[in-house]
Amino acid sequence: KYVLGNPNAPWHGGAAALTTEFIKKHPAEAKKYIAAYTRGIELIRKTPDKARPYLKGYTAIEGSLTNEVPLASYMLYNEFKASDVSYFQKFYDLFVDKGIFASRVMVDSLLYKG
Structure with missing residues (x-):
């Protein structure tokens, strides 16, 4: 049995996160961070x-x-397709189903829109 129901589903086992507050207060540093993270993804x-x-x-x-x-499926905010967001949502919904999260978290609202 596959957790997401599909053996070829992208695996997003983690995330690089910046708060909205940080992005607003430090836009130059946020851009540098995203650029460095992008270089890391390219290396992988x-x-x-x-x-x-x-x-x-x-x-x-x-x-x-x-x-x-297997290495995680690292993706940047601007690379997510609707199907990727759907699988990511299914993963988060699993946490609700298992009682880890008290309520549903909408993945799309967490993704940086650039």
Whole structure:
């Protein structure tokens, strides 16, 4: 059984988050952060073997397992298609179903619109 019902569903296991307040107060720094995050995503996409060593020490994944686990589907705010948002929403809805979240969180409202 697949958590999202589809073995090919994108996996968004985490997020880079900036508050609206931070973006408004520090727009230049927010842009720098997004640019740096973009470079990180490009590194993962283009040269995943260079990125894999960073799993060690920054995640619970250790040893040779860093070469085996699938890398998360890193996406920027402007790359999300409707289907991606739908799967992301399904993932968040699972937290409501399991009682982790008290009420439904709408994923679309969390995504930066640039």
